[in-house]
Amino acid sequence: MIIAIDGPAGSGKSTVAKQVARMLGFQYLDTGAMYRSVAWYALEHQVNPDDVDALARIAQEKSIEFRAAQDDAQPSRVFIDGVDVTGEIRTPRIDKAVTPVSAIPEVRSALVLQQRAIASTHNVVMEGRDIGTVVFPNAEVKVFLTASAEERARRRAAQNRERGFGEVNESAILQDIIRRDEADSTRAASPLKPADDAHMLDTTDMSIDEVCETIAAFARDLL
Numbered sequence: 001m002i003i004a005i006d007g008p009a010g011s012g013k014s015t016v017a018k019q020v021a022r023m024l025g026f027q028y029l030d031t032g033a034m035y036r037s038v039a040w041y042a043l044e045h046q047v048n049p050d051d052v053d054a055l056a057r058i059a060q061e062k063s064i065e066f067r068a069a070q071d072d073a074q075p076s077r078v079f080i081d082g083v084d085v086t087g088e089i090r091t092p093r094i095d096k097a098v099t100p101v102s103a104i105p106e107v108r109s110a111l112v113l114q115q116r117a118i119a120s121t122h123n124v125v126m127e128g129r130d131i132g133t134v135v136f137p138n139a140e141v142k143v144f145l146t147a148s149a150e151e152r153a154r155r156r157a158a159q160n161r162e163r164g165f166g167e168v169n170e171s172a173i174l175q176d177i178i179r180r181d182e183a184d185s186t187r188a189a190s191p192l193k194p195a196d197d198a199h200m201l202d203t204t205d206m207s208i209d210e211v212c213e214t215i216a217a218f219a220r221d222l223l
């Protein structure tokens with residue numbers, strides 16, 4: 001079974017997708033981490049951000065792997081070309097660099113192939129922007145999470161404080177969220193939009209447990 005969870009930055013996708021996967025015993029896949037890893041690799045190797053061919057080659061040729069953390073409570077670790085980038089892909093410089101990288105059709109098609117391969121052998125909860133529309137248009141359960149931009153900025157700020165990112169500027173985070181919403185929704189390649197048959201969940205006033213229970217119930221109805 002495939003559970004596709006899409007939505008804008010800060011809508012709670014990661015927290016919710018991880019918890020739903022744990023509840024159902026499914027594998028969790030964070031596709032944003034794959035786009036972030038490609039952006040990290042490009043910055044690290046001084047690849048020109050306008051060099052579409054070079055960026056596409058990174059997505060096609062560099063292996064991206066998810067490995068379970070030693071401690072179950074910790075998120076799984078992400079590697080590109082054997083380098084652990086789990087922490088570095090969450091920094092503001094990657095928040096910025098990932099937007100143009102994720103708009104390149106050749107990067108998207110290379111990563112979508114990998115996403116489909118992973119789901120061919122596992123029950124998965126996959127989160128991203130285009131999972132229900134492009135990656136798995138036939139996913140059994142599709143959910144589109146939303147929340148107000150202010151609430152999403154508040155959540156992201158709290159998460160960054162927890163991660164020990166030092167001084168956290170919530171209004172800068174809000175501006176970045178608005179910028180990313182606009183870029184992700186208006187790009188030509190696989191723009192962020194709900195699938196016609198997605199369950200729409202506005203999580204602004206819902207607890208994480210309520211959201212997860214709602215999604216798990218959609219899945220259990222089909223199991």
Ligand code: DC
Nearest residue numbers: 009031032033035098102128129130
């Ligand atoms: O979910 P996230 O913030 O980690 O995603 C990082 C970026 O990657 C985000 O700006 C949009 C893009 N992305 C995408 O275009 N398609 C996906 N399936 C997942 C993420």
